[in-house]
Amino acid sequence: MTFDRVDVGTEIPPLMRAVSREQIAAYAEASGDKNPIHLDDGFARSVGLGGVIAHGLLDLAFLAQCLTDWLEEPARLSALSCRFAAMVRPGDTITCGGRVTAKDPSLKRITCSVWATNQRGERVLTHGLAEAQF
Amino acid sequence: MLEARLTGRTYDGGTHIVSAQAVRTFVDAVGDPNPIYRAGGVPPAFACVYCLRPATQALFSDREVNLDLAHLVHGEQRYTFHRPARVGEALRNRGRIADISAKRNLDLVTFETEALDAQGAPVCSGVSLFIIRNP
Secondary structure, eight states: OOGGGOOTTOEEEEEEEEOOHHHHHHHHHHHOOOOGGGTOHHHHHHTTSSSOOOOHHHHHHHHHHHHHHHHSSGGGEEEEEEEEOSOOOTTOEEEEEEEEEEEETTTTEEEEEEEEEOTTSOEEEEEEEEEEEO | OOOGGGTTOEEEEEEEEOOHHHHHHHHHHHTOOOGGGGTTOOOGGGHIIIIIHHHHHHHHTOTTTOOOGGGEEEEEEEEEESSOOOTTOEEEEEEEEEEEEEETTEEEEEEEEEEEOTTSOEEEEEEEEEEEEOO
């Protein structure tokens, strides 16, 4: 990926990922966030969540991977933000994507609108914004 | 409801040494096969480990704030990557309650975090919004 090949409107190739209970547990270990709402169905139900949910930051990690795969140099990613708009549960399939919304040739920087949806087309990550510095 | 006077409280997340093993565990967990992360590179999303988690854990353990973790969800996250983290470096993590507000039956806590290198230069800054659903 080079700065010259990117333009306003350029689509970021989507990244699709299936989320499993095992992956959520592995993420809890790797990240240190072992809140039982991610690990224990009975507990998650008792606090009104209807079963375990994925960490929002796991969804954000998929979105980051979607961007770094496209940027090729992960170090180019200079900012990333989003809202965790809907719960992601084991068995869900998440598709991340985005589009370039601004390009600043003097700073060699681009801004992208980014998002993620589930298999029902519901947006799970919204208000997503990424910046990359070339 | 959380008291607004808690705004401004600061937390020391200690020093985190970025290890190749922790990075490998992380990329295996999230399923990112990029070879850069097997050769000293650190994925951006790993910031949750060195920039977010330790200070957030200190906040969550603060008995005076006493957040109801069973009813807490992560509402929003923002990261600014000032430069990529590197395997082997020691990063100091700290956090601050930037804002507390309430909306309907929700408490909203805005928590700012940062990770600084040995020279005190910022490597990553984070802003987390935590939402506590009051039953």
